[in-house]
Amino acid sequence: MDQRPPRLASLDVLRGLTIVGMIVVNSASYLHYVSGYAQFAGLEHAAWRGFTLADAVFPAFVFMTGASIPLALAARGAPEQGIGGLDGPTLRRLLVRSGRLFLLGLILSNLYWMATPESVPFRPMGVLQRLALCFLAAAVLYKTLGPRARLILAVAILALYWPLTLLPFPDGATDLLKPGANFVGWFDRLVLGGHVYVPGPLGYDPEGLLSTLPAVAQALLGVAAGEWLMAPQSRNGRGALGLLIAGTACIAGGLVWGLAFPISKELWTSSFVLLSTGVALVLLAGLHQALDVEGRRLPGSGFLTDFGINAIFAYSLHMLASIMLTAHLLKIPYVWATPFVGDRAAALIPVAIFVGLIWMVVAYMRKRGWVVKV
Template identity: 30%
Template sequence: MTKERLISLDVFRGFTIMLMTIVNNPGSWVHIYPPLEHAEWNGCTPTDLVFPFFIFIMGTAIPFSMPNKQFDFAVFNKIVVRSLRIFCLGLFLNYFGKIAFLGLEGIPLLIIRLIITGIVGMALLGSFNQKIKTYLAFAILATLLFLAYSKIENYQDVRIPGVLQRIGIVYFFASILFLKTTLKTQIGIATSLLLFYWFLMACIPVPGFGEANFEKDTNLAAWLDNLVLNGHLWSSSKTWDPEGILSTIPAIATGIIGIVIGQLLNLETAKIEITKKLSIIGISLLVLGLIWNLVFPINKSLWTSSYVLYTAGLAILILTLLHYLIEIANYKKWTNIFLIWGVNPMIVFFLSGILPEVWSMIEIQNPEVISGKINTRDYFYDFYISPQFSDPLNASLAFALLYVVFWTFILWLLYKNKLIFKV
């Protein structure tokens, strides 16, 4: 397994998805340590690094998965289908909590949702020949989009954008650019995308609002999201989406930076020399991001150009450190726990978003309320975790860490049996 993979990249991926799991599963959303929350708007916390790190890592892995740079219809078809499968997995996650069937509620409805999830999961993660993969991907996408715009009450406000959706889109463009352009052209395209996005956001007046701005609800990206995806946006905002249309442009630049770094790691050059080059690039991008932040604030929700450079610089520096420790110094004993997370990210992405909803749908008797019910997730947290801690912040974090332990056991079993789920 590891001979065909860059171990340091898998470790980086594993660390990132582990951090994502902690961030997404606190015991209480009211009690969260500040570093484990997103920045309110401008700025960047450790939590705001997770998503761009994923896209950077995905881009970096592309040169390793396509070393021959062969491009024909078969390769193009594989890229399209993989992008669609990733997109559909993310889109289905937005559907899970809305699935209804013949007025069923409670456990019967949960069983129906799990059956449908199993069918969709097998269709998108299963090993089929390329022709069947293609048919399944297009059929699932068409079905989900049809339901979203069918005016069926349950699905009329289902969210279309999302994390996996953006990853699928970026993967498509980054893969094509890697196969069809040179390293110099890729750098030029990434630079152009960042400058173009800055120009759009900073110079184009916003219809109905006036001058260009970077504020919530009134910026150009929010206007476009609300125009094209009205009714199908992030439920917490309803008027814009953190994974919206316009902000996907600079996200593609994040993926391109990843493929540039992947190609540098593949150079037939002494590893220590590659490490020095990567360090210089990482520091340079980090500094440029901080400078650009003065006029185009670092902002995850807008995925600003300064945010791209800042987060890419940090990602490169972290990967460089890992590359030195693992590939050069050969210090690998500590890597296993991150490896088992890093080689199976898609199964965690998909199921870790569904399991909390499953637990929330299963209700039991509430010991503190006569004839009252409480879902199993809240019961476990309120009666077994929270009482063990005097500080609610520690209790909330403990719940998240226990969830990580749970997934570590699952992923260890998969790793031990050489089971890797890919799209």
């Protein structure tokens, strides 16, 4: 008898929405900085504090990484979670998978360094590197701690990260409203040296070392959401309601906490974690009710599922193929449309074409049943 949990369409669609969002944000930013195209403010990351549409994308991916863990491990027939649930083969499998993901991140983060190492510094951290660390930590904790203990740990990490950012550091005064002027940024400068993403005396890395701790907490919140979706009560509508209540509470908590602990993706503050997790939970609640409970087919759900099933592959492909955005053929529709719709809207046309080209690849892969797992 097959004991594997059913594949949840809501997770694939939200994961796909997250990947498409990352591709759109990165592509619009690439055209803005490389080709000088105009850009909507919502597609730009907040300079240091604040929250834009672009800021919601990456943390949603971290959250979804955690949410997929209970279903993925259950599908493999791994032992139940709880103390003593992490056996040797499972640990080796988790280490290998996270290692491959980290290595892939190193390659993608350093494409320009590999081409011109004399002009671009090597960067050890990055998006996939953070995902790898969050996945490993959340998966190991899922196998070794119970649900309540994991939630307590997540809350403790978020609570303790606040005073951690306020610790004094040797080369300046702590000011959470000033980029890099905090203990977390100083630690990155100390350990990573000139390899931080933002250079300078107050340089820092938005995917740095200590700021990965609250990201791990966010992945653990995702694990809790994944467990909730697997529970029997989630199949009759109570699951969506629970996610909606939790999401609303997280959004409110993040906004209130943000009055004292600034909402900052660059520092990955605890208030930012709550706010971005809340947004992801609300979206997941709506998708779960519509797709998993009611069995409806929402417009665009197939398109997003194509991306969601091969999420890491789609992300990697867009990184490798981003040079296409500057091609002359993609500039023609931008120039043509600018007088009619304005430069900001016209700049999204090459981005939409680029997303469409990637979709053609992942749609073909889904049709053939090809799933690339890192």
